[in-house]
Amino acid sequence: MQKLIILLGIVAAPAAFAQQAPQYSQYIFNELVVNPAYAGSKQILHANITYRTQWTGLEGAPTSQTLSVDGPTGSKNLGWGLHLINDEIGAQSQTGVYGALSTRIKLDRYSELSLGVAVGVSQYTLDGTKLDPGSEELDQAIPEGRVSQVLPDLKIGTFYNTERYYVGFSVANLVPFKDDKTEIATPRRHYFLSSGYVFDISRNVRLKPSILIKEDFRSPTAVDLNSFVLLHNRIWFGASYRTAVPMFTNQEMKQLEKRNALALITQVYATQRLRIGYSYDISLNELKNYSSHEVSLGYYFLKKKFGRILTPRNL
Secondary structure, X not given: OHHHHHHHHHHOXXXXXXXXXXXXXXXXXXXXXXXXXXXXXXOOEEEEEEEEEOOXXXXXXXXXXXXXXXXXXXXXXXXXXXXXXXXXXXXXXXXXXXXXXXXXXEOOOOOEEEEEEEEEEEEEEEEHHHOOOOOHHHHOOOOOOEEEEEEEEEEEEEEEEOOOEEEEEEEEOOOOOOOOOOOOOOEOOEEEEEEEEOEXXXXXXXXXXXXXXXEOOOOOEEEXXXXXXXXXXXXXXXXXXXXXXXXXXXXXXXXXHHHOEEEEEEEEEOOOOEEEEEEEEEEOOOOOOOOEEEEEEEEEEOOEEOOEXXXXXXX
């Protein structure tokens, strides 16, 4: 019960806490959720659905659902994307839609640089009827009913890749917003830096280590360290270790260790077109008894070119 009060307290005190970016474990297979420049990078029409439930069994714990579609346009240098999101934690929720456009610049035979922008709108809602303040101080910050606010959003990003290596950088929540009178936790600007490389271990085995750094310059820097193995171009399996480092804050490491988590992830190409993914997350802190689960479905609309079927790249 104490953990629930803390969780709801964060939601109910928007003056002290801003809306955080939703957490995903399988973004490595669909980076459109963090970088608009990724749109169309596979050069094949691709749809992806993700459902995540965090800290299962804990009342008011986060749940997230996303739907994303991206692909090439009639121009070989342009890509497009559509991203829908629904995120809920306790009494606070966000529902948003984004449209992305990217342009690819061929640097040489093996590498290219993409620049992307996404424009969207999100509705943020706080349902005061779901909250029990527990104190007079919190009671003053809680609305009697439901309050909603619709806010515009802008994201930009860049994505460089070769056949084996990639690095991406993006910024979300670029539209500034500040209203001290609102009860709703409004979005905070986030920065994302990702990079990865694919090694050939043998003819049918590939290794893909990667990293994602998430920064908002007001809280500890979040770092995801990932490592995956691809077998026979059909099965991915690996793990992701999440932690936080005091790059721009003065928090002690003992406090940051409470943010540590481990995710075990697998992705299977059930057919040449259909990909199924699952992740099991374990918090390495006081929430270790509440596991998190994430399921994803991806579908590739493959087409033929020069007599052969185009297949998605492994980056």
